[in-house]
Amino acid sequence: MDTIALNIQHVSKSFGGGRRWLPRLRGGNGEVRPIVAVSDITLQVRRGEIFGVLGPNGSGKSTLIRLISTLLLPDSGTITVFGHDVVREERAVQRLINRVSVEAAFFKRLSPIENLLYGARLYGLSGDEARRRIHEILRRLDVRADALGKPMEEMSRGMQQKVAIARAFLTAPILLLLDEPTTGLDPRSKREVQAFVRELRDSHDATILLTTHDMEEADALCDRIAIMDEGRIIALDTPTGLKALVHPSNGRVPTLEDVFMQLTGKVLAEEEEIAA
Amino acid sequence: MTPIVHQARASYAFIERNLNLVKRYWGWELVWMAYTIANSLAVSYIGAGMEQISGQKVDTHYLILYLVIGTIVWRYLAVIFHAISDMIGWERWEGTIEYTLMAPVPRITHLVGQTFFAIIYSLIHTAGILLATAVFFNLDLRNANLVGTLVLLLAGSLSFIGIGIVAAILPLLFPERGSQMTHLILAVLLFVSGVYYPVTVLPAWLQPLARLSPATYVLEGMRATLLEGAALTTLWPYIWPLLLMGGIAIPLGVRAFQVAERYAKRTGRLKRNG
Numbered sequence: 001m002d003t004i005a006l007n008i009q010h011v012s013k014s015f016g017g018g019r020r021w022l023p024r025l026r027g028g029n030g031e032v033r034p035i036v037a038v039s040d041i042t043l044q045v046r047r048g049e050i051f052g053v054l055g056p057n058g059s060g061k062s063t064l065i066r067l068i069s070t071l072l073l074p075d076s077g078t079i080t081v082f083g084h085d086v087v088r089e090e091r092a093v094q095r096l097i098n099r100v101s102v103e104a105a106f107f108k109r110l111s112p113i114e115n116l117l118y119g120a121r122l123y124g125l126s127g128d129e130a131r132r133r134i135h136e137i138l139r140r141l142d143v144r145a146d147a148l149g150k151p152m153e154e155m156s157r158g159m160q161q162k163v164a165i166a167r168a169f170l171t172a173p174i175l176l177l178l179d180e181p182t183t184g185l186d187p188r189s190k191r192e193v194q195a196f197v198r199e200l201r202d203s204h205d206a207t208i209l210l211t212t213h214d215m216e217e218a219d220a221l222c223d224r225i226a227i228m229d230e231g232r233i234i235a236l237d238t239p240t241g242l243k244a245l246v247h248p249s250n251g252r253v254p255t256l257e258d259v260f261m262q263l264t265g266k267v268l269a270e271e272e273e274i275a276a
Numbered sequence: 277m278t279p280i281v282h283q284a285r286a287s288y289a290f291i292e293r294n295l296n297l298v299k300r301y302w303g304w305e306l307v308w309m310a311y312t313i314a315n316s317l318a319v320s321y322i323g324a325g326m327e328q329i330s331g332q333k334v335d336t337h338y339l340i341l342y343l344v345i346g347t348i349v350w351r352y353l354a355v356i357f358h359a360i361s362d363m364i365g366w367e368r369w370e371g372t373i374e375y376t377l378m379a380p381v382p383r384i385t386h387l388v389g390q391t392f393f394a395i396i397y398s399l400i401h402t403a404g405i406l407l408a409t410a411v412f413f414n415l416d417l418r419n420a421n422l423v424g425t426l427v428l429l430l431a432g433s434l435s436f437i438g439i440g441i442v443a444a445i446l447p448l449l450f451p452e453r454g455s456q457m458t459h460l461i462l463a464v465l466l467f468v469s470g471v472y473y474p475v476t477v478l479p480a481w482l483q484p485l486a487r488l489s490p491a492t493y494v495l496e497g498m499r500a501t502l503l504e505g506a507a508l509t510t511l512w513p514y515i516w517p518l519l520l521m522g523g524i525a526i527p528l529g530v531r532a533f534q535v536a537e538r539y540a541k542r543t544g545r546l547k548r549n550g
Contacts, residue, residue, distance in 0.1 A: 015544050066547070069378045073542045094380035105371040107293070109300040114293070121289030122379035124282035151300065167375075 005207035006045040011077030037063040039231040052222030060231040098173035102180040104164040123171040290389030316347035359394030360440025365447035365455035419505035431518040435490030438525020
């Protein structure tokens with residue numbers, strides 16, 4: 001039987017909402033409608049799987065990643081990582097995961113080595129072990145050795161993103177959350193990162209949740225893909241299964257982009273009809 | 277690996293990171309040191325000029341030393357306060373707050389590392405000011421009880437660590453202006469604690485507030501040790517309120533910070549970088 005690495009059950013998350021006192025003093029009701037970021041999401045990711053989440057900007061992908069990362073608390077529903085609840089067993093979950101976000105967040109004046117050493121020590125690695133792994137991973141990601149001692153702010157966006165990926169890999173997480181990890185990378189760097197993601201899954205038994213706008217990347221890397229729109233999952237299947245949802249036109253095999261456009265378009269059309 | 281080793285390494289992560297930041301921002305550190313020295317000297321020279329200002333005979337040496345003690349104690353406590361209260365503000369500015377707060381590190385471990393660095397950094401900073409002041413003024417510390425001075429500074433650190441932790445909540449909850457809000461706490465303490473004057477000159481209704489400020493006890497104790505050479509055994513009336521305030525402020529601060537962190541996670545306030 002497959003082990004469930006990540007189990008998300010009926011999770012919802014909204015921001016804002018409630019009543020504001022100032023408009024009420026001026027005679028209004030002061031009610032502010034909450035923004036629904038994630039609405040009743042249920043999905044399971046199996047151990048060793050590369051699971052993709054596709055969706056337009058504002059569809060709730062990053063909120064979902066933050067909920068799994070213990071950076072947000074869900075309004076309702078449960079999330080477990082290898083059986084540990086993200087709310088009640090926060091520390092246990094944090095030990096099993098790491099995350100790469102779209103913005104490579106670093107101490108900009110510190111060098112890659114200094115930033116990575118900081119990250120490694122937070123996860124309990126010794127200095128020697130951390131240095132060994134840092135050099136190994138950065139070499140694998142083709143980060144030049146002469147750049148390791150310079151401040152991060154002097155590196156290109158692509159190089160910074162590679163260091164961010166190295167930081168996450170450094171702690172050997174068994175669930176890796178990649179939030180648009182290849183955004184801003186040149187094609188060659190993108191391929192290197194994608195190869196490294198596969199290698200990590202195959203040789204280190206890691207489970208990977210990946211959000212991306214890059215349909216080709218999702219198609220090439222992911223075992224299964226969920227398509228999100230307005231906080232909801234509107235389709236979930238293997239890449240082949242998703243493509244089967246769209247009829248081939250002009251003899252052309254549908255791409256994930258066709259699937260994505262058709263599914264999100266359908267939802268928008270339905271909403272417009274309701275509004276009308 | 278035992279949990280203690282894990283926590284020790286995590287605590288050291290904050291110390292090492294902050295030392296690296298000091299090294300990388302060395303220019304700023306020099307500017308900051310020059311600013312605080314100039315500030316301390318400007319206040320201390322009020323004592324040197326008092327005879328000319330008032331036209332009366334005053335004990336200039338005593339007055340200068342009185343003000344020097346005020347500037348040094350205040351700088352020491354303020355640097356500790358900022359090193360702790362900026363731990364969130366700094367991470368917001370760098371954009372690393374989410375990375376640090378999702379690491380498997382209990383907040384107490386985070387605070388231990390940050391506090392250890394704050395005390396060492398503040399002691400070095402204060403020594404620099406003391407050295408510069410000694411060059412400008414012929415300070416006679418022959419009767420001073422320097423051991424008592426150090427004991428008072430360390431006892432006073434505890435409360436300021438606790439107050440700093442409470443202040444660190446502000447940048448956590450108010451991403452845009454939280455860091456600036458922490459200055460208000462320090463300004464009130466500066467006003468009521470008798471840093472440059474005895475608290476008895478304050479309006480009667482404000483004087484009870486002075487008794488609630490840990491800085492008041494550090495300053496009064498320091499003046500007793502440096503101006504009058506009070507023995508360590510006579511310092512207990514200054515030390516016990518500091519230990520009591522520290523004993524209350526630190527656990528209260530940690531608990532309040534944990535509650536605020538949970539609130540920030542519920543309302544999504546960690547995401548925005550100020």
